[in-house]
Amino acid sequence: MSKTIIEPFRIKSVEPIHWTTRPDREQLLRAAHYNLFLLPADDVLIDLLTDSGTGAMSTHQWAAIMEGDESYAGSSSFEHFRKSVQDIVGFRHVIPTHQGRAAERILFNVMCKKGDVVPNNTHFDTTRANVEFVGAEAVDLVIPEGKQPELVHPFKGNMDVLALEDLIQKVGRQRIPLVMITVTNNSGGGQPVSMENVRQVSAVCRRHGIPLYFDACRFAENAYFIKLRESGYESRTPKQIAQEMFSYGDGCTMSAKKDGMANIGGFLCTNNDLLARQEKDLLILTEGYPTYGGLAGRDLEAIAVGVQEALQEEYLCYRITSTAYLGNHIAAQGVPIVQPPGGHAVYLDARAFLPQVPPEQFPGAALAAELYLEGGIRSVEIGTLMFGAAAKMDLVRLAIPRRVYTQSHIDYVVEVILEVWKYREAIRGMKLAYEAPFLRHFTARLTPLEPAAVTR
Numbered sequence: 001m002s003k004t005i006i007e008p009f010r011i012k013s014v015e016p017i018h019w020t021t022r023p024d025r026e027q028l029l030r031a032a033h034y035n036l037f038l039l040p041a042d043d044v045l046i047d048l049l050t051d052s053g054t055g056a057m058s059t060h061q062w063a064a065i066m067e068g069d070e071s072y073a074g075s076s077s078f079e080h081f082r083k084s085v086q087d088i089v090g091f092r093h094v095i096p097t098h099q100g101r102a103a104e105r106i107l108f109n110v111m112c113k114k115g116d117v118v119p120n121n122t123h124f125d126t127t128r129a130n131v132e133f134v135g136a137e138a139v140d141l142v143i144p145e146g147k148q149p150e151l152v153h154p155f156k157g158n159m160d161v162l163a164l165e166d167l168i169q170k171v172g173r174q175r176i177p178l179v180m181i182t183v184t185n186n187s188g189g190g191q192p193v194s195m196e197n198v199r200q201v202s203a204v205c206r207r208h209g210i211p212l213y214f215d216a217c218r219f220a221e222n223a224y225f226i227k228l229r230e231s232g233y234e235s236r237t238p239k240q241i242a243q244e245m246f247s248y249g250d251g252c253t254m255s256a257k258k259d260g261m262a263n264i265g266g267f268l269c270t271n272n273d274l275l276a277r278q279e280k281d282l283l284i285l286t287e288g289y290p291t292y293g294g295l296a297g298r299d300l301e302a303i304a305v306g307v308q309e310a311l312q313e314e315y316l317c318y319r320i321t322s323t324a325y326l327g328n329h330i331a332a333q334g335v336p337i338v339q340p341p342g343g344h345a346v347y348l349d350a351r352a353f354l355p356q357v358p359p360e361q362f363p364g365a366a367l368a369a370e371l372y373l374e375g376g377i378r379s380v381e382i383g384t385l386m387f388g389a390a391a392k393m394d395l396v397r398l399a400i401p402r403r404v405y406t407q408s409h410i411d412y413v414v415e416v417i418l419e420v421w422k423y424r425e426a427i428r429g430m431k432l433a434y435e436a437p438f439l440r441h442f443t444a445r446l447t448p449l450e451p452a453a454v455t456r
């Protein structure tokens with residue numbers, strides 16, 4: 001057997017990318033107030049801002065799109081979508097939404113009220129914001145190992161089960177309407193959660209009568225990590241593993257823009273008939289009728305095919321190996337990353353990369369700006385800019401879109417990072433010039449502290 005793991009596809013349709021010069025990028029970055037979200041995508045060479053909705057669809061997905069039934073109610077596309085999703089998650093009700101945060105908004109509106117507490121391994125930014133928007137408190141309970149970027153542990157996304165028990169004792173079961181587990185743990189470095197941990201958390205929840213929900217965005221990648229790293233799962237298929245994981249829960253939220261392999265879409269699932277009714281009522285108010293939920297019939301078809309493709313073993317092997325390839329090549333040269341590399345992304349540890357920049361000067365934002373200046377690479381800060389004082393780490397996430405970039409693109413990214421690593425001591429921090437009241441990182445305006453981002 002050959003040792004090289006190749007992309008398990010060939011390319012039928014290509015999309016040109018655009019080169020800029022360093023002086024162009026200096027000007028573009030200034031105009032974008034040093035916030036990479038504010039850059040025109042055409043001025044980005046390699047876009048690693050997110051793996052969300054940025055993947056390439058397969059010929060099977062495009063073919064399914066042509067079968068989209070755009071009927072307002074009872075479309076056959078909804079049936080394809082429902083059957084395909086249910087085949088994996090097994091939950092009684094599958095409610096389509098236009099993306100993950102819409103599922104979150106509906107879930108927390110129906111289940112939570114002011115003063116409630118929602119534990120999670122680590123809330124993603126939109127999840128935290130939606131919990132807080134209804135007046136509840138979002139509590140992160142990832143295991144201590146999950147907060148140490150350099151530490152290697154197979155399941156750094158695990159929830160601290162004792163901390164969960166303590167929290168339930170402290171605030172009382174009545175104030176905890178649900179517990180969530182995010183697979184994989186995006187804000188904690190794209191790290192997986194073990195089946196053993198899911199089982200333990202589920203047992204605690206059952207004992208206290210608290211429903212367990214998954215934030216399931218990357219359920220397929222998580223399943224593959226379990227296959228690779230957890231004993232007893234070596235010969236199980238990723239699909240069987242995912243099915244077992246969901247069997248320990250009561251519902252899920254999902255952004256189909258990740259392991260749904262689609263450019264838009266999401267869903268909310270539950271086993272609770274009463275909740276499903278309330279959720280569908282809210283869905284009709286803001287998203288659409290329960291057989292389309294803000295999506296076109298063709299989107300439902302793309303997701304129906306996509307969730308199954310995401311579980312294919314050859315695809316997952318390529319996906320996890322190619323992400324690790326980037327992480328391992330820069331780590332080998334001393335670049336500090338969250339270890340081990342995550343499933344969908346590699347996270348640079350900006351506090352260790354730029355020790356001269358304290359968290360209040362946004363080391364992640366400063367490093368992300370520098371990667372753009374050096375090589376036209378767009379990444380995203382996950383740290384003090386995103387989470388304020390609650391940030392435990394300052395990371396720069398390099399998220400890999402699914403089936404989009406080839407190995408030479410990734411080799412180029414490695415080169416750019418290593419170049420920035422060479423002149424890291426000259427990089428300065430940033431200060432905030434504008435911030436929105438919530439989710440400030442999307443629209444924040446920054447200015448570099450003197451001297452401005454290195455001119456060479």
Ligand SMILES: Cc1ncc(COP(=O)(O)O)c(C=O)c1O
Pocket residue numbers: 052099100101102124126127182186187215217254255256257265266
């Ligand atoms: C773990 C996690 N939860 C929820 C979301 C929100 O999904 P969406 O962007 O589709 O609203 C994301 C998106 O990145 C995510 O990574």
